[in-house]
Amino acid sequence: MCKKENLSTVLKSVSKPGRYTGGEFNQIIKKKEDVAVRFAFCFPDTYEIGMSNLGVRLLYEALNREESIWCERVYAPWLDMDEKMREHGIPLTAHESGDVLTDFDIVAFTLQYELCYTTMLHMLDLAGIPMLASERGEEFPIILGGGPCTYNAEPIADFYDIFSIGEGEEALPELCRLYERMKADGSYTKAEFLHAAARIPGFYVPSLYDVRYNEDGTVHSYTPKYADVPKRVKKRIIEDMDKAIYPEKLVMPYIETVHDRITLEVYRGCIRGCRFCQAGMVYRPIREKSPGTLCRQAKCLYENTGYDEISLISLSISDYSRLSELTDGLLSWTNDEHVNLSLPSLRVDSFTEELMEKISTIRTGGLTFAPEAGTQRLRDAINKNVDEEDLLRAVNIAFSAGKSSVKLYFMQGLPTEEMSDLDGIADLAGKVIGTYYKNPKRNKARGVQVTVSVSCFIPKPFTPFQWEAQDDLETLEAKQEYLKDKITDRRIRYHYHNARVSRLEAVFARGDRRLAPALMLAAKEGVVFDAWDECFDYDRWMDIFERTGIDPAFYANRRFGLEECLPWDVIDCGVTKQYLRLEHDRAYQNITTPSCAENCNGCGANKLGGKNRWCK
Amino acid sequence: MVQVITDDALLERPRTLRLRFSKVGSLQYISHLDLMRTMTRALIRARLPLWYTQGYNPIPHLVFATPLSVGTESRCEFLDVRIVKNVDSDAVLAAVNATLPQELRILEVYYPETKFNALVYSEYEIKIVSDAIADGYLSQASELLWKKPLTVTKKTKAGIRDVDVSGGIRKLELNQEGNLLQIHAVLAANSAEFLNPELLIRILKEKTGILSGDPMQEYYSILRIADYTEDMARFR
Numbered sequence: 001m002c003k004k005e006n007l008s009t010v011l012k013s014v015s016k017p018g019r020y021t022g023g024e025f026n027q028i029i030k031k032k033e034d035v036a037v038r039f040a041f042c043f044p045d046t047y048e049i050g051m052s053n054l055g056v057r058l059l060y061e062a063l064n065r066e067e068s069i070w071c072e073r074v075y076a077p078w079l080d081m082d083e084k085m086r087e088h089g090i091p092l093t094a095h096e097s098g099d100v101l102t103d104f105d106i107v108a109f110t111l112q113y114e115l116c117y118t119t120m121l122h123m124l125d126l127a128g129i130p131m132l133a134s135e136r137g138e139e140f141p142i143i144l145g146g147g148p149c150t151y152n153a154e155p156i157a158d159f160y161d162i163f164s165i166g167e168g169e170e171a172l173p174e175l176c177r178l179y180e181r182m183k184a185d186g187s188y189t190k191a192e193f194l195h196a197a198a199r200i201p202g203f204y205v206p207s208l209y210d211v212r213y214n215e216d217g218t219v220h221s222y223t224p225k226y227a228d229v230p231k232r233v234k235k236r237i238i239e240d241m242d243k244a245i246y247p248e249k250l251v252m253p254y255i256e257t258v259h260d261r262i263t264l265e266v267y268r269g270c271i272r273g274c275r276f277c278q279a280g281m282v283y284r285p286i287r288e289k290s291p292g293t294l295c296r297q298a299k300c301l302y303e304n305t306g307y308d309e310i311s312l313i314s315l316s317i318s319d320y321s322r323l324s325e326l327t328d329g330l331l332s333w334t335n336d337e338h339v340n341l342s343l344p345s346l347r348v349d350s351f352t353e354e355l356m357e358k359i360s361t362i363r364t365g366g367l368t369f370a371p372e373a374g375t376q377r378l379r380d381a382i383n384k385n386v387d388e389e390d391l392l393r394a395v396n397i398a399f400s401a402g403k404s405s406v407k408l409y410f411m412q413g414l415p416t417e418e419m420s421d422l423d424g425i426a427d428l429a430g431k432v433i434g435t436y437y438k439n440p441k442r443n444k445a446r447g448v449q450v451t452v453s454v455s456c457f458i459p460k461p462f463t464p465f466q467w468e469a470q471d472d473l474e475t476l477e478a479k480q481e482y483l484k485d486k487i488t489d490r491r492i493r494y495h496y497h498n499a500r501v502s503r504l505e506a507v508f509a510r511g512d513r514r515l516a517p518a519l520m521l522a523a524k525e526g527v528v529f530d531a532w533d534e535c536f537d538y539d540r541w542m543d544i545f546e547r548t549g550i551d552p553a554f555y556a557n558r559r560f561g562l563e564e565c566l567p568w569d570v571i572d573c574g575v576t577k578q579y580l581r582l583e584h585d586r587a588y589q590n591i592t593t594p595s596c597a598e599n600c601n602g603c604g605a606n607k608l609g610g611k612n613r614w615c616k
Numbered sequence: 617m618v619q620v621i622t623d624d625a626l627l628e629r630p631r632t633l634r635l636r637f638s639k640v641g642s643l644q645y646i647s648h649l650d651l652m653r654t655m656t657r658a659l660i661r662a663r664l665p666l667w668y669t670q671g672y673n674p675i676p677h678l679v680f681a682t683p684l685s686v687g688t689e690s691r692c693e694f695l696d697v698r699i700v701k702n703v704d705s706d707a708v709l710a711a712v713n714a715t716l717p718q719e720l721r722i723l724e725v726y727y728p729e730t731k732f733n734a735l736v737y738s739e740y741e742i743k744i745v746s747d748a749i750a751d752g753y754l755s756q757a758s759e760l761l762w763k764k765p766l767t768v769t770k771k772t773k774a775g776i777r778d779v780d781v782s783g784g785i786r787k788l789e790l791n792q793e794g795n796l797l798q799i800h801a802v803l804a805a806n807s808a809e810f811l812n813p814e815l816l817i818r819i820l821k822e823k824t825g826i827l828s829g830d831p832m833q834e835y836y837s838i839l840r841i842a843d844y845t846e847d848m849a850r851f852r
Contacts (some may be wrong), residue, residue, distance in 0.1 A: 009831035011645055018650060021642035024656070025717045088832050227764055254646045306657030306715075308675075339672055563628045 010088065014080045018046035018255040021236050022095035025039060025252040026304070027066045028071070028452075029096055036068040036180040039172075040094050040104040040141070044111070044120035045531070047075040051251070055110055055147065055168075056311060056602070061247035062319075069176045072096040072533035073251070077126070085126060086142030092126040101127035101575040106143045108164075111149035114508035115501070115530040117156055121523035124159070131520055133207060135160050138190055142179070145599075150204070150233075151282050152461040152568035155205035155511035155519065156423060161190070162197055164204075165571055166235030167268075169204045169245050186571035191367070198229045205229070209570060213511055215556060217391040218561070219512060222570045232404035233450050234572040235282070239269065240611040241289040246297050249304040261309035261342075262301045263587075264294055266326070270315035271596035271614060275383045275587050276414065277283070278460040279315055282573045283582075284605035286596060289613045295329040302339060310334065311342045318343075318350035321613060327358055348386050348394040356401050367398050370409035373417075374424025380590045381416045383464075389430065392435050400441040405449035406432060412479050412496070413457040415587060417505070423477060426486040433491055453495045454483065456502035460509050461568040463574060464583035467560040468508045472553070473499055504530065505544075512567040515555075518548040574605035618711035622663055623702045630667035630677075630698040633708070634728040639840075640689040641719035647686050652678060654720070655695060662711040667698035667815045681732045681851075682843070684807045685812055690840035694851075696728065696737070737786050737844040738805035740813045744797045744836040746826035753824070758824055760815060761788060761799075761815070768815050784811030786848075795827075805843065813838050828843040 011017040012480045025338060027225055032038070043050030050056060056073070058377070063071035072094035078086060084090070091100040101107050107129070110119050121131050124143070130136050134145065145153055146164040153163050164171050182196065183189035198205040210227045212220040224231060238244045246265070253260065269286030270279065297311055310330065312322060330341055341359055348369045371391055379386060395406050410425050430448045436448040456476050459468045476499035487494045508515065522544050529535040545552050560566065562581065569577075580604065586593060593601055597612040600606070605616035639651070646654065656676050659666060668674035681694035705725040712722045765780035772779075784804035791798040797820075803811040817836055821827050827834050843851040 007832075008687075008837065009827070011833040013831070017645035017686070018647070021645050023642040023714070023717055024718060025654075084831075088830070090832075252654070252657065254643075254650045256650070256653070260653075304661065306660035338668055501637075 007090070010084045011092070014084060015078065016255055017276065017603075018253075019075065019183065020077065020081060020117075022098070024095075024254065026249040027073075027096055027251045030064075030070040032097070034067075035070040037070070037106065038104045039063055039069055039071040040107045040121070041071050041076050042074040042101075042107060042109045042123055043596060044076055044109055044116040044123055045529070047253070048077055048257045051253045052076045052261045052455050053110065053112065054265060055112075055450060057247055057263070058169055058245065059110075059172060060251070060266075061476065063172055063176070065245065066176065067175050068180055069173065070096075072099075074107075074123070076123055076529075079333050079535075081120075089126055092123055094255070100131060101403070102139075102141065104141045106144055106176065108144040108146060110147040111153070112147050112158070113144055113531060114149060114155075114505050115536075116149075117519050117530075117614045118506060118523045118527045119529055120156070120319070121519060122528045131159050131523065132579050133159060136161075142190070142193070144175070145329040145470040148278070148465050151571055151573060152196070152509065152511070153204070153206070154567040155416075155515035156510050157513050158516040159519075160206060162203055162205050163196055164236075165202050165233050166573075167238050168236070169238055170292065170584065171200070171236045174200055175203065180512050196370050204233040204571065206513075213512075213514075216407045219565045219567055219569075221565060232570055232572045235608070236395060236573060237267075237285070237574075237608050237610055238287070239609055241287045242280050242293045244289075248297075248300050250301065250307075252305060258564065260307075260313065261310050261311050262305060262307045263313045264296065264301070265289070265314050266294060266317060266320050268314075268382070269605075269612075272316060272385065273383055273593055273595070274380075275464040275583055275585070275602070276372075276411065276457060276460070276527065278463050281603075283315065284574055284603060284606060285610045285615050286612045291326040294326055298330055299333070302464060304489070308338060309340045310341060311344055312326065312379070312457040312458075313344070315345060315346055316353070317593075318347050321597070324354075329357075331358060343424045349356050349390040351394040351397060353397050353401075356397055358580070361417045366407060366408065367395075367403060368407040369394060371428065372411050373414060373421060374410065374426070374428050375421045377590055378414060378417060378421045378424070380592050381415055381587045382411075383587070383592050385592055385595065388431070392427070392431060395432050396435055396439055399436050399439045399443075399448075402443045403434070404443050404446040405451070407451040407453060408432070410452065410454045411457050412454045412483070413476050415457070415465055415468045416590075417457075419479075419552075421481065423486060425454070425483060426492075429492045430486065430489065448491055449493065451493045451495065452487065454480070454498040457489065457500050458506045458509055461566070462497050462573050462580070463573075464580050464587060466510070466566070466580065467562055467584065469559040470503065470556045472557050473503055476502070498533075498536070501530075501536055501549060504538065504541055507552045508555075510555050510560070510567070512555075515550060518544050518550050519521065521548055574603075574608045576604035579603045617661065618707050619702045620663060620707045620711050621701050622704050622707075627702065629729070631702070632696050633699050633703065633705075634726055634729060635695045635697070635708075635712070635722050636724040637693050637695065638689075638691045638721045638723060639684065639693055639719070640691070641806050641836055642718040644687055645687045648680070648683060649670075651680070658715050658720075658818045659697060661715040662685060662708070664712070665699050665703065666698065666699035667700045669827050679686065679732065681735050682738060683810070684840065685814055687811065688740075688838040688840060691723075692840060692843050694732065694843070695847060697730070704724050715832065721765070726852075730845075730852060733807065734845050735843050736804070736806045736846045737848070738840050739786060739787075739802045739842040740800070740819065740842065741841055742799040742801065742813055743797055743834065744781055744799075744817065744826060746834045746836075747795060747829050748826040749792065749795045753797065755791055756824060757792075757797060757820055761785075761790070781811055781815060782795070784809050802844070802848075804813050 600616035787802035
């Protein structure tokens with residue numbers, strides 16, 4: 001590592017140098033000599049995004065609670081810094097120690113979205129670590145992956161030694177202890193370690209499976225190379241959320257991050273089961289924390305951070321069974337301490353006047369609801385379980401309280417979608433405007449503003465829509481144009497996502513191991529930060545696919561066979577394929593499925609265990 | 617946790633408390649807004665009885681004496697906060713330092729008798745290491761910096777224009793040791809006139825080509841070491 005003095009000239013010449021300096025309050029420093037396992041926790045995006053991630057905060061705590069492990073943070077340098085680092089041969093280093101990644105025992109990446117893959121490879125390259133696992137000798141650290149993308153990590157399987165499937169708070173320290181033990185008793189070689197690690201529940205070692213493909217390009221089979229390696233890797237969960245490790249302190253960034261606040265995880269899982277939603281399936285079974293635990297954690301975090309906002313995190317906060325108890329407990333002190341509460345994931349069917357009054361960020365900020373589809377028929381098909389009446393009632397409460405703008409999220413290109421469903425989006429926005437003018441308590445000084453934000457459907461593994469084809473690019477873009485023409489009212493603002501980005505995401509979401517050469521070529525040619533508008537280049541990607549002999553339509557726009565072996569069949573997320581199939585069939589009959597709170601639908605996640613309220 | 621409050625009764629009116637602090641090392645890369653956030657959170661962690669603004673979105677009232685550019689270190693920054701209960705200044709110093717990173721340190725806490733507009737000059741130590749600093753550089757640099765008028769191009773709201781900054785220099789001493797140039801400067805630091813020490817480096821860089829080689833070998837540092845009033849008494 002270069003001396004800080006020498007780096008100063010570089011730091012003074014880049015944007016936001018505070019991203020790179022480290023030294024934050026509450027960071028954890030240990031003595032190298034005192035630890036057995038050095039763990040680099042890498043976030044393949046900028047510091048501002050990585051520092052906001054709840055998973056990183058949890059695992060940083062879980063790993064550093066172990067005396068023999070020192071977990072440090074690593075982020076991707078932004079373009080200007082990256083250029084300087086390459087120009088002057090400055091390697092990628094960890095925040096706490098300033099040591100280069102090759103000094104670590106385990107280098108882990110959290111894979112939050114598919115479009116971070118090239119950035120991840122780029123970081124390996126900046127650290128002088130070969131991208132392909134097969135080209136890394138004993139001298140290189142173990143490269144570990146985790147996070148939501150590992151539910152189908154096949155496109156990046158060739159780059160990784162091992163993946164952690166599911167929740168890592170207990171699994172990662174276990175992996176480190178195995179490493180420590182094998183190093184100590186001299187039995188460690190990379191191969192021996194990985195073989196042993198594959199026997200720990202929740203670890204997937206891609207090199208220990210033979211993958212065969214059919215002539216038509218589909219997957220034929222995954223076969224473990226050894227008898228003691230599981231045929232399918234079952235995800236790990238934390239049994240009791242009240243006993244789960246939660247940080248009492250947070251590393252305090254100096255520069256402003258994306259979510260610069262306390263994030264309080266209220267529960268895991270979701271009772272709803274929207275058929276497009278991966279999170280709603282893979283985080284099952286639902287496991288709640290008790291209000292007592294949450295209030296204690298919130299107070300402790302406030303005292304140790306001084307943050308002025310607490311955000312209640314979950315997939316759908318109003319589905320928390322003891323929300324009133326929790327908000328009352330928090331509000332008993334937060335107002336006096338000038339701390340705001342925010343509830344970022346509200347459903348229209350549970351939005352009440354009581355919540356509107358209680359929650360200051362709802363009072364002061366904008367309101368967002370997600371009907372997802374424009375007609376009741378399609379909302380039933382995707383199992384959104386929200387009707388028009390719910391939405392209009394919710395916006396009416398907001399308008400009565402003086403709000404004059406709402407934001408509505410929709411999806412375009414959903415399975416079974418017809419043009420009339422798109423008309424429904426415009427109609428629904430129109431009805432929201434009508435509701436405003438019918439409300440006698442509305443803020444008459446201001447006009448109403450409805451923002452309609454539409455994203456593109458992406459078929460994701462472990463959802464009832466995992467077999468569905470994404471609309472081809474022309475159709476997606478034509479549908480965007482169609483809706484643009486439909487929305488003529490000046491009081492409706494229409495935003496839509498770049499369909500090309502969604503298409504690339506679809507390719508990697510359902511990809512298999514044969515995508516690796518494309519990712520590697522892209523990384524070598526400097527493709528990075530695909531999730532950033534200023535970096536994303538669709539045509540360049542199409543060129544890369546062509547040069548590596550890959551047909552993106554095979555992954556994004558093909559309807560996968562219901563009997564087909566899927567690249568992610570090697571993973572067991574709890575919810576069974578049989579259940580997903582049932583839900584898939586129900587979608588085509590426009591039949592809804594009740595929430596877990598109303599009825600146990602037998603999704604299969606209950607076999608994972610877990611202390612919770614709903615599963616039978 | 618150090619108890620800072622000496623009397624639980626609310627003061628009739630909020631009182632101003634002054635903190636002198638240093639900001640060095642990595643903290644030099646933290647902008648004014650970032651520092652504001654960092655300090656606010658530290659004061660809350662230290663349980664100071666802060667006064668909050670009374671508006672729609674109440675926030676603690678923090679005022680910093682003079683701007684400090686990103687890339688400049690300092691041993692004498694001043695921060696005024698308003699408190700609603702009496703506190704023990706030694707306890708505040710201990711409590712706030714316990715919740716700050718090492719490179720941000722409170723050095724002194726007191727109830728001030730002056731206002732920030734009495735701060736007129738800042739004193740700096742500037743070090744430049746560059747291959748372009750060779751024999752005879754000292755006189756070349758001295759001549760350049762003592763020139764009157766000393767013109768620099770500045771970006772202002774009115775556009776780009778040339779400004780004479782020589783009036784902002786109260787004291788200037790230069791020293792050279794090998795490829796190291798040291799500048800000791802007292803510069804205007806009030807609201808009417810503020811001379812950023814970076815400008816001196818920029819003049820030398822533009823006119824003499826220093827700091828344009830390998831950034832891993834060439835570097836500079838700026839440290840603010842003291843602040844003064846109009847008649848060059850220590851500002852407090």
